[in-house]
Amino acid sequence: xxxxxxxxxxxxxxxxxxxxxxxxxxxxxxxxxxxxxxxxxxxxxxxxxxxxxxxxxxxxxxxxxxxxxxxxxxxxxxxxxxxxxxxxxxxxxxxxxxxxxxxxxxxxxxxxxxxxxxxxxxxxxxxxxxxxxxxxxxxxxxxxxxxxxxxxxxxxxxxxxxxxxxxxxxxxxxxxxxxxxxxxxxxxxxxxxxxxxxxxxxxxxxxxxxxxxxxxxxxxxxxxxxxxxxxxxxxxxxxxxxxxxxxxxxxxxxxxxxxxxxxxxxxxxxxxxxxxxxxxxxxxxxxxxxxxxxxxxxxxxxxxxxxxxxxxxxxxxxxxxxxxxxxxxxxxxxxxxxxxxxxxxxxxxxxxxxxxxxxxxxxxxxxxxxxxxxxxxxxxxxxxxxxxxxxxxx
Amino acid sequence: xxxxxxxxxxxxxxxxxxxxxxxxxxxxxxxxxxxxxxxxxxxxxxxxxxxxxxxxxxxxxxxxxxxxxxxxxxxxxxxxxxxxxxxxxxxxxxxxxxxxxxxxxxxxxxxxxxxxxxxxxxxxxxxxxxxxxxxxxxxxxxxxxxxxxxxxxxxxxxxxxxxxxxxxxxxxxxxxxxxxxxxxxxxxxxxxxxxxxxxxxxxxxxxxxxxxxxxxxxxxxxxxxxxxxxxxxxxxxxxxxxxxxxxxxxxxxxxxxxxxxxxxxxxxxxxxxxxxxxxxxxxxxxxxxxxxxxxxxxxxxxxxxxxxxxxxxxxxxxxxxxxxxxxxxxxxxxxxxxxxxxxxxxxxxxxxxxxxxxxxxxxxxxxxxxxxxxxxxxxxxxxxxxxxxxxxxxxxxxxxxxxxxxxxxxxxxxxxxxxxxxxxxxxxxxxxxxxxxxxxxxxxxxxxxxxxxxxxxxxxxxxxxxxxxxxxxxxxxxxxxxxxxxxxxxxxxxxxxxxxxxxxxxxxxxxxxxxxxxxxxxxxxxxxxxxxxxxxxxxxxxxxxxxxxxxxxxxxxx
Numbered sequence: 001x002x003x004x005x006x007x008x009x010x011x012x013x014x015x016x017x018x019x020x021x022x023x024x025x026x027x028x029x030x031x032x033x034x035x036x037x038x039x040x041x042x043x044x045x046x047x048x049x050x051x052x053x054x055x056x057x058x059x060x061x062x063x064x065x066x067x068x069x070x071x072x073x074x075x076x077x078x079x080x081x082x083x084x085x086x087x088x089x090x091x092x093x094x095x096x097x098x099x100x101x102x103x104x105x106x107x108x109x110x111x112x113x114x115x116x117x118x119x120x121x122x123x124x125x126x127x128x129x130x131x132x133x134x135x136x137x138x139x140x141x142x143x144x145x146x147x148x149x150x151x152x153x154x155x156x157x158x159x160x161x162x163x164x165x166x167x168x169x170x171x172x173x174x175x176x177x178x179x180x181x182x183x184x185x186x187x188x189x190x191x192x193x194x195x196x197x198x199x200x201x202x203x204x205x206x207x208x209x210x211x212x213x214x215x216x217x218x219x220x221x222x223x224x225x226x227x228x229x230x231x232x233x234x235x236x237x238x239x240x241x242x243x244x245x246x247x248x249x250x251x252x253x254x255x256x257x258x259x260x261x262x263x264x265x266x267x268x269x270x271x272x273x274x275x276x277x278x279x280x281x282x283x284x285x286x287x288x289x290x291x292x293x294x295x296x297x298x299x300x301x302x303x304x305x306x307x308x309x310x311x312x313x314x315x316x317x318x319x320x321x322x323x324x325x326x327x328x329x330x331x332x333x334x335x336x337x338x339x340x341x342x343x344x345x346x347x348x349x350x351x352x353x354x355x356x357x358x359x360x361x362x363x364x365x366x367x368x369x370x371x372x373x374x375x376x377x378x379x380x381x382x383x384x385x386x387x388x389x390x391x392x393x394x
Numbered sequence: 395x396x397x398x399x400x401x402x403x404x405x406x407x408x409x410x411x412x413x414x415x416x417x418x419x420x421x422x423x424x425x426x427x428x429x430x431x432x433x434x435x436x437x438x439x440x441x442x443x444x445x446x447x448x449x450x451x452x453x454x455x456x457x458x459x460x461x462x463x464x465x466x467x468x469x470x471x472x473x474x475x476x477x478x479x480x481x482x483x484x485x486x487x488x489x490x491x492x493x494x495x496x497x498x499x500x501x502x503x504x505x506x507x508x509x510x511x512x513x514x515x516x517x518x519x520x521x522x523x524x525x526x527x528x529x530x531x532x533x534x535x536x537x538x539x540x541x542x543x544x545x546x547x548x549x550x551x552x553x554x555x556x557x558x559x560x561x562x563x564x565x566x567x568x569x570x571x572x573x574x575x576x577x578x579x580x581x582x583x584x585x586x587x588x589x590x591x592x593x594x595x596x597x598x599x600x601x602x603x604x605x606x607x608x609x610x611x612x613x614x615x616x617x618x619x620x621x622x623x624x625x626x627x628x629x630x631x632x633x634x635x636x637x638x639x640x641x642x643x644x645x646x647x648x649x650x651x652x653x654x655x656x657x658x659x660x661x662x663x664x665x666x667x668x669x670x671x672x673x674x675x676x677x678x679x680x681x682x683x684x685x686x687x688x689x690x691x692x693x694x695x696x697x698x699x700x701x702x703x704x705x706x707x708x709x710x711x712x713x714x715x716x717x718x719x720x721x722x723x724x725x726x727x728x729x730x731x732x733x734x735x736x737x738x739x740x741x742x743x744x745x746x747x748x749x750x751x752x753x754x755x756x757x758x759x760x761x762x763x764x765x766x767x768x769x770x771x772x773x774x775x776x777x778x779x780x781x782x783x784x785x786x787x788x789x790x791x792x793x794x795x796x797x798x799x800x801x802x803x804x805x806x807x808x809x810x811x812x813x814x815x816x817x818x819x820x821x822x823x824x825x826x827x828x829x830x831x832x833x834x835x836x837x838x839x840x841x842x843x844x845x846x847x848x849x850x851x852x853x854x855x856x857x858x859x860x861x862x863x864x865x866x867x868x869x870x871x872x873x874x875x876x877x878x879x880x881x882x883x884x885x886x887x888x889x890x891x892x893x894x895x896x897x898x899x900x901x902x903x904x905x906x907x908x909x910x911x912x913x914x915x916x917x918x919x920x921x922x923x924x925x926x927x928x929x930x931x932x933x934x935x936x937x938x939x940x941x942x943x944x945x946x947x948x949x950x951x952x
Contacts (some may be wrong), residue, residue, distance in 0.1 A: 022641050022772065057730035108908065117908045135643065164852060169842035172902065244722070295642065295770040296761060297801070311821075313572055313678040343549035 021176045022133035024290045026051045026061045031142030031151045033067035035074045038222040039213050041065055042083040042182060043141045043229040045091035047280065050236050051137065055243040055290035058097040061378030062113065062128060065098050066152050073308070076219055081221070083225045083233075083269065085217040099126055109156045110296045114165040116174065132173035141229065144184030145208055159193040166196040179249070179287040183229050185210040188266040198277050199271045201255065204228035205263035212262050218266065227261045243289045353362040419588040419599040433785075437936050444933070455783035458854060463525075465846050467869055472843020477835070477876035481517045481610070481828060484882055485599065486524040497523040502557070503592035508599065514621075517607055519599065550574070551824060551882075552602065554595060558582040565591065567598040569818040576602065605815045605823040612636045617836055642772040643811030645894050646830045648892055649688040649742035650810075652676075653775075654802070656790070657699035657733060660753035665781070666790035668693040674792065675799035676806070682820070683810065685885060686827060692739065699750070700731035707761050708752075717752070718762040719779075724769055727777060729825055745809055746775035747802045751790075757781045768801050776805035827884050834891035835875055838868055841898040848902075864901035868894045 028051070030044040048063055069081050072091045082091040100109060112118055113128050130136060143150045147159040169175055178203040182190055189204030194201060203212040203224070213223035214230040225233075235255045239247050256265045269276040470476045487504070489497045501523040508519045514722065553575045565580040576598060580591055608628055612622045615628075630634075643648070656666050672691060680689045701707055705726040707718035719727070728735065728748060735746050752759040758781040767777040768932055778801055780794075812822050813829070849857060871894035878887035 055726060057726075059730050097774040105919070112905070114910050117903050117905045119905045120891075131645070167851075168848060171848060214711060289727065293641070293772055294721070295772065296764055297766050297768045297770065297805075313682065378586070384937070 002370075020133075020289060021135040021286065022293070023130070024056050024060060024135050024137070025128060025130050026056055026111070026137040026288075027064070027128065028061065029064040029105070029140045029142075030066060031149060033152050035072055036222055037067070037142070038069050038081075038220065039083075039225055040141045041067065041069050042081055042091065042224050043226055045081055045096075046083045046225070046229065046233050046324065047139050048096070049089075049091055050233065051288055052095075052239070054285055054288050057290065059125070060290070061097070062099050063097065064100040064105045064110070066102060074221070076221070078382070079350075082217065082220065083205065083230075085215055085224060087217070095384070097125075097259070103152070105152060107151050107155050107161070108272065110151075111161060111165050112159065112297055115168045116172075127131070128174070130174050133176050134174070136175045136178045139181045139183075139357065140190075141183040141226070144182075144186060144190060145188045146186050148180075149184060149190060155271075159190045162190065163193040163195055166194060166199060170198065171197040177282070177286075183226050185213060187211060188264075188268075189307070191268055194268070194271060197271050197273060199268075200249065200282075201268040201271075202265065204261070204265050206266060209263045215289075228256075228263070228265055231255070231257065231261055236284070240284050240288065243285055245283070245285055247284045249282045249284060249287075250278060252284055253280075397652045429843050434940055437933075437940055440933055441937060447479065447693050449540065458856045460484065460849070463846065463849055463857065463862055463865055465849070468842040468846040468865065471839040471869065471872060472618075472846065474620075474837075474839070476870070477619070477833065477878075479516065479614065479619055479835075479876070479882045482880065483517060483551040483603070484522060486521050486550045486553045487556070487595075488524045488553065489558075491558060494523065500592060500595075503589070504596050504599070507592060507596040516610060516614075517603060519881040524553075533652045539578065541602070552576060552599070552821070554578060555589070556580065556595070565594050567594070569602070569816055569821065571818055572820050574818065574820050574824065592920045597708040602816045602821065603825075605813055606828065608632050609636055609813060609825075609829055613829065613832055613836065619836065619839075619842075619946060638813060639813070642770070642808060644745065644773055644809055645741050646811075646834060646892075646895075647687060647742040648896070649690065649740065651739040651742055651744045652689055652691045653735070653744060654691070654737075654747045654749070655694045655733075655735065656693075656751070657751050657753045658695070658697050658753075659699060659756065661697050662788050663751060663788050664697055665695060665788065666749075666795060667792045668795070670792040671795035671855070672798045675796065677804055679803050679806065682823060686823070686830065686888065687810075689818075690739070695732070696733060699733055702726055704731070708756055717756050717759045719759060722760050724761070724777075725771070728771070744775075747805070748775065748777045749798055750777065751782055752771075752779065754782060768805070770805050770808060773809075775809065776802060778802070824884065827888050828879075831875065831879060831884060831888040831891045833871060834895045835879075835886070838872055838891065838894040841895075841902050842868060845898075845902050858904065858906055861901045861904050861907070864897045865906075868897040868901065871897065 023240070028044045028047050028048075030040045037110045041343070044063070044065060048061065049220070051061060054119060069075060070079050071189075072078075077087070079093060080090040082089070083091060100113075118127065128136075128348050131182060140149060148156040150156050166178070175198065178199045180191060180194075180199055181203075182201075184190070185205060186207050186209060187205050189203075189207050191199075191201035205228075212227050214225045214227045216223040235247075235252055238253075239245070239251065253265075258264055269279045272279040342386045424611065430694045487497060489500060497518050501521040505519065505521040510523070530704045551574065553573075557580075559579040560581060562579045562581045565578065567576055567578045569576055578591075578595060578598065612628060612633065654668055654672065655666070656663075658664065672693070676691070680691075683689070705723040706720060707723070708719050710716075727750075728746075733748075735748070759779050760781075761769070767781070768776065772774045778798055780790075780798060810826075812819075813825055813830075814822075816822065816825075841894075845861075845865065872892045875887045875890035875894060878884070878890060902916055
């Protein structure tokens with residue numbers, strides 16, 4: 001077993017040397033409902049497809065969609081969601097797992113999800129079960145304003161709430177590094193209040209600036225994708241082609257073109273250890289892809305020694321049982337005799353005891369019922385008397 | 395206000411003649427004292443209701459209940475000042491056929507040698523000469539390990555059984571596999587007295603506990619529980635192997651759920667004798683590990699399991715006539731979307747063991763880089779490929795599954811974090827007990843510190859009483875766990891530490907401690923002004939007018 005573990009350790013070494021994080025999670029939130037906000041759900045679903053393509057499994061993706069565009073009666077292409085007017089790729093049709101849908105997407109649930117403060121019985125698929133080695137990608141989109149983001153047209157989350165939630169995650173060591181992306185109007189204001197270390201934040205527009213949609217599909221009838229998300233996806237699809245791509249966050253953020261996006265996207269580096277330099281060198285797949293250090297078992301000698309160990313263990317278990325039995329028999333012989341006597345007594349009086357028990361049970365229940373009936377009859381007759389005699393008394 | 399104006403207006407018509415010139419009319423008669431007092435009483439009544447009923451009611455309904463947390467003791471635990479971690483190890487020494495005085499002499503020599511080289515300041519060795527027969531005292535300790543109470547014997551970590559073997563060429567030592575016994579064989583003809591034996595025994599004992607000492611130093615290294623002098627620096631290889639073990643193993647939990655799944659690519663084999671195979675190979679291991687955690691076992695079979703579309707899939711290799719699976723495919727091999735894994739069985743993590751049987755036309759399926767057929771996914775579980783042999787029937791028999799289960803047992807012990815050395819598995823389990831107890835104490839302390847910081851920083855979240863209760867329970871259990879560690883009662887320390895960790899997590903992750911914690915001032919103004927404004931304005935104006943009048947009359951009188 002020793003040589004086996006050292007082989008594993010060596011292989012783990014080789015793979016761990018490059019990545020300091022041990023798992024990847026993604027939280028993709030759309031915050032608007034209604035048909036005309038089709039593009040927000042399309043944004044989120046395109047990010048979902050990208051993240052899946054690059055390897056993050058569904059069990060580590062939390063997808064929050066407040067409305068169902070695919071089955072909306074206004075959808076001319078029902079069962080589908082497209083993020084491009086050419087309708088080449090359906091984002092929704094197969095292999096999609098939505099974790100929070102409809103009215104479950106609320107500010108409270110979102111903050112509970114981040115800080116992991118749940119009641120008993122909330123299933124694991126709705127929880128963000130990260131640990132100190134997890135990198136988290138958080139993407140939010142919807143309608144927002146200066147330092148707030150609107151959820152489902154009825155409530156809002158402020159940048160202070162988000163900042164506090166992230167600091168609680170940091171206290172409990174729930175993430176290693178986090179990439180926060182947001183595509184709303186005045187998006188950059190939402191990460192202004194963050195103070196937890198280890199977060200890189202990027203938004204689509206500055207304060208007092210709106211973010212725009214990219215294009216509309218004439219047959220679907222509404223805009224299908226937002227500009228900033230469209231160009232981010234373009235980068236991800238053309239440059240980050242597989243889970244082993246070397247493109248860095250610096251490349252991603254350098255690809256922002258204000259002329260195309262029509263607003264000023266921003267990046268916040270100061271919370272990241274090592275600042276901009278360290279942040280720019282992080283690979284895109286460190287957040288969008290999935291790392292899984294698989295340890296391959298090489299030789300079989302470890303298994304042989306384990307077989308011997310297990311046989312010795314079986315013998316030991318038998319020894320235990322024999323020893324325990326010997327101990328018990330050694331204890332007292334009196335207790336044995338006493339036990340035997342008890343057994344006899346019980347077996348002879350058993351039948352009688354049983355009968356008594358059952359008779360007793362019946363009687364109890366009968367008693368209770370009769371008492372209840374008497375009480376009910378008394379109350380009824382009292383009320384009837386009151387009804388009959390009260391006017392006479394008045 | 396309205397009363398006074400009514401009086402003024404009622405006085406003018408009584409005048410008569412000069413109604414056309416109201417500004418030069420006779421002054422209105424002074425207010426009667428009775429009506430002034432009535433007016434003042436009315437205003438006082440309104441304000442009395444506001445002050446005695448309204449304001450306390452508002453304070454009561456809008457204040458946040460924050461129960462008192464013992465912040466100083468929480469911070470003391472988080473800073474590591476509340477507990478001095480110390481690990482006493484009681485080692486029994488038995489030397490058959492020699493009398494007790496010689497055994498005691500040897501014991502004291504070994505003890506003095508071990509305490510002299512005090513680089514292991516966290517560990518303290520106490521060598522106790524055992525007068526009784528070595529076998530029975532070992533058995534008593536084993537019973538105690540299995541969960542019973544140890545009567546009369548202290549919980550010994552190790553037994554050193556010195557055997558005088560005339561046929562031994564030199565002094566040698568070996569660890570027995572499933573008992574915590576170190577057998578030292580020496581040739582009585584050569585080593586007559588104990589002065590040459592003692593250094594050998596001391597160095598052997600130190601070797602046994604070396605890895606554990608490294609592991610615990612690594613755990614405590616960057617925490618405030620040790621000072622820098624106590625913990626020595628580790629070499630990079632040791633550090634990286636300890637890190638690898640930590641990232642590979644699951645976090646400690648009181649219950650682990652093991653699932654063994656058979657995924658068949660085609661329709662056969664469709665069943666397996668899993669229960670029998672598990673009984674043979676896995677249950678003994680789980681029995682031994684039951685002192686650390688509980689285990690539940692589930693099995694399932696899934697037929698026609700397909701690969702995930704995101705992996706490349708096995709490639710046929712002409713030269714070896716095998717289908718090869720690339721390393722990059724290994725992490726995506728488990729088709730998380732289609733294969734029913736990762737269920738919510740209960741509290742506690744799920745360790746998944748997957749046995750995959752490829753179809754006839756894709757077998758034999760092996761791994762490209764090593765030619766083996768199994769791999770381990772850290773903090774998730776293990777996967778194995780069983781290539782169907784020619785005589786495959788519909789049902790995988792227990793004999794077929796025996797090697798499979800052995801590999802799974804091996805992977806299980808790695809996933810639970812069992813250390814690599816010493817060579818005896820039972821010593822490894824006790825060393826894991828100590829490591830887990832330590833890490834649980836550390837984690838509970840840091841949670842307490844995080845909760846203390848949280849309660850100070852977020853002043854507007856409510857802290858219910860259950861949190862205060864959990865915190866008190868945590869501190870109590872941490873004290874007991876520290877006490878147990880210092881006394882050498884490691885299993886009880888693990889229990890206490892486990893409870894402390896559970897309570898601390900419950901306190902920190904209290905579900906009612908979430909809420910939208912931030913209300914900007916504009917929101918408060920926007921809510922209160924329309925609500926209370928129309929009510930407050932007349933009351934305040936009336937009160938101010940009365941005060942002015944009161945001061946006016948006082949000036950006149952004075």
